[in-house]
Amino acid sequence: MQHQSVEENILTSCGYVALIGRPNVGKSSLLNRMLGQKISITAYRPQTTRHRILGIKTFINTQIIYIDTPGVQKKEYRTINNYLNKVANSTLGEADIILFLVEAHRFTQDDELILEILKDIQAPILLVLNKIDRITQKHDLLPCIEFFTKKHNFKEVIPISAQKGDNLPALERRVAELLPKRSFIYPEDQVTNCSERFLAAELIREKLTRHLGQELPYAITVSIESFEQDREICRIAAVIYVERLGQKAIVIGKQGLGLKQIGYESRVAMEKMLDSKVYLKLWVKVCEGWSDNKHLLHKLGYSNDPAYLSTII
Structure with missing residues (x-):
């Protein structure tokens, strides 16, 4: 045999x-x-x-x-x-x-x-x-x-x-x-390794990049401060970090209209992703030189560890 x-x-x-x-x-x-x-x-x-x-x-x-x-x-x-x-x-x-x-x-x-x-x-x-x-x-x-x-x-x-x-x-x-012959690594219904918190932060950054990428290509990152979800609504609070005070003014826009538009577009995208109503609150803060500082990059969620994506931000 x-x-x-x-x-x-x-x-x-x-x-x-x-x-x-x-x-x-x-x-x-x-x-x-x-x-x-x-x-x-x-x-x-x-x-x-x-x-x-x-x-x-x-x-x-x-x-x-x-x-x-x-x-x-x-x-x-x-x-x-x-x-x-x-x-x-x-x-x-x-x-x-x-x-x-x-x-x-x-x-x-x-x-x-x-x-x-x-x-x-x-x-x-x-x-x-x-x-x-x-x-x-x-x-x-x-x-x-x-x-x-x-x-x-x-x-x-x-x-x-x-x-x-x-x-x-x-x-x-x-x-x-x-592809090699191998047993499935992930459950059949899983589509990504990223958490909803991570994806929410990415959606905000996408809207920021599309609106302000020409002026602030690498100066912006987003951190989710809180993410609370129940049957009726998902409450998300996020901080947009920039590197200089002048950049903060650009993000907020005249009479706050820039930040309001970014918040609106982000919320609509999140509601589609989460299939839930979303209450989104945004702040803009200055974190000087974060994009050129290894310690700050790690603190803000930039890590080579693949497992990090399921927990960061």
Whole structure:
């Protein structure tokens, strides 16, 4: 009688899939599309994603654990930029599959930096050409594919549009095929490792980034002071931290209208996420130099520990 290996007895596939790429290439948009719901915030600003966020999709006998990471940048202006690069790089060693996202017909120094990092990675790497909806003639993709495949021996090249949803089923099928045989790591109904407190803080930061990202790209962070939920309403109190007094005035806006609008948009988004009425109270405080201070970064919830996301803020 032949003895079957443990792997042969396992009927399910499961693994970690890292989304890596430069800032604003569409990693968070892809994650949200794949999950069919919003887990990771998005904005047209570099390094909007600041933490390692898991998005879990389970179907039939497959569980894909996507890891959204901060965008990798060659220039590290502050301690927070260095931290974000480290978060992204540390994820690669844990991944069973890597999706390297690039923008079709655009290659930058940050893309080159990531290619250098990927040279020593043993996991299969899929090149994902995003934003193909911006290319009118699809045959124009061929030179782009040829350009990238000369730079690295990718397992496969898959063109997509994360925003439009183009070719995402094909990408998901290929990822599922490459996953190792393994028992599910998370319960089948779990979609993220992030707590509701964390997601609430991220929603506030998203609204701030969209309204004020040009003026305050890295100067803002959010801390949830209290989060109380009952059957009728969820009461949330949050502090928006800036680095200088002048930035506080920008966030609050003339006659408080800026903060009022951010609070309104955040509350609406939270009510949709929590499926509950939300009472949201916001304050703005100055914490000088927090984005360039390791101690303050840790205190404000920036940690490399993956388990930290379920408890921080």
